[in-house]
Amino acid sequence: MAPGSRLLALWALxxxxxxxxxxxxxxxxxxxxxxxxxxxxxxxxxxxxxxTYADFVQHYAFVRPVILQGLTDNSRFRALxxxxxxxxxxxxxxxxxxxxxxxxxxxxxxxxxxxxxxxxPGRLQQPVLTRPFPAVDLPFQEYVEQLLHPQDPGSLxxxxxxxxxxxxxxxxxxxxxxxxxxxxxxxxxxPAYSFGIxxxxxxxxxHWHGPGYSEVIYGRKRWFLYPPEKTxxxxxxxxxxxxxxxxxxALPPSARPLECTIRAGAVLP
Numbered sequence: 001m002a003p004g005s006r007l008l009a010l011w012a013l014x015x016x017x018x019x020x021x022x023x024x025x026x027x028x029x030x031x032x033x034x035x036x037x038x039x040x041x042x043x044x045x046x047x048x049x050x051x052t053y054a055d056f057v058q059h060y061a062f063v064r065p066v067i068l069q070g071l072t073d074n075s076r077f078r079a080l081x082x083x084x085x086x087x088x089x090x091x092x093x094x095x096x097x098x099x100x101x102x103x104x105x106x107x108x109x110x111x112x113x114x115x116x117x118x119x120x121p122g123r124l125q126q127p128v129l130t131r132p133f134p135a136v137d138l139p140f141q142e143y144v145e146q147l148l149h150p151q152d153p154g155s156l157x158x159x160x161x162x163x164x165x166x167x168x169x170x171x172x173x174x175x176x177x178x179x180x181x182x183x184x185x186x187x188x189x190x191p192a193y194s195f196g197i198x199x200x201x202x203x204x205x206x207h208w209h210g211p212g213y214s215e216v217i218y219g220r221k222r223w224f225l226y227p228p229e230k231t232x233x234x235x236x237x238x239x240x241x242x243x244x245x246x247x248x249x250a251l252p253p254s255a256r257p258l259e260c261t262i263r264a265g266a267v268l269p
Contacts, residue, residue, distance in 0.1 A: 100160035
């Protein structure tokens with residue numbers, strides 16, 4: 001197994017987007033009343049502001065999660081990501097939306113509603129695609145003004161659309177060039193940016209993907225993390241908000257995930 005892929009197998013993860021607390025401004029993104037999701041009682045992930053690369057690789061990259069703080073200054077990028085500025089600069093750009101289920105379909109290959117996706121709760125297995133569905137592409141401004149709202153707890157994942165990834169790096173280059181990535185990398189990996197915006201309470205169910213960093217620019221993000229020896233109980237087509245409401249309260253302490261909420265400027269590798 002290549003060094004850069006080991007991190008992939010270590011943690012099953014899910015996350016919820018929370019509204020900004022207002023402490024450092026919300027960039028105009030907060031709309032309506034307070035979010036429906038509270039933060040965890042206690043963060044179970046270590047926070048480090050003085051981590052060296054050697055310490056990161058030896059003690060965290062392949063072993064356990066860590067939250068990195070203060071390693072970069074993205075204040076300029078953050079200012080450019082305000083609602084007003086993004087709409088002014090990119091409102092007419094076409095973006096591709098994803099569904100909020102484990103497999104993030106609706107990018108041109110959404111399974112038929114009767115496919116195995118709904119028949120394998122709690123199993124991270126690729127469902128059989130019975131027919132392709134068209135991707136959902138629309139102007140960024142239309143997404144922000146018509147679809148960017150708090151997550152409905154009763155909606156299924158494949159009925160919930162959000163903007164994350166599939167960025168046209170050429171069209172968004174004028175924004176991305178102002179972003180300073182974390183200074184740590186892994187052997188055998190190359191950087192690629194995935195930029196997204198979603199409403200309060202949104203998030204996909206548990207899933208794995210390759211090594212990467214998640215940094216919050218505005219708002220907050222609440223993470224749920226399981227080690228490889230534990231298989232979380234979840235349904236791949238129910239949103240994380242539904243899991244938090246329906247499944248999480250009944251979990252015994254031994255079955256609960258590591259949890260932590262990160263805010264603007266914090267990075268979760």
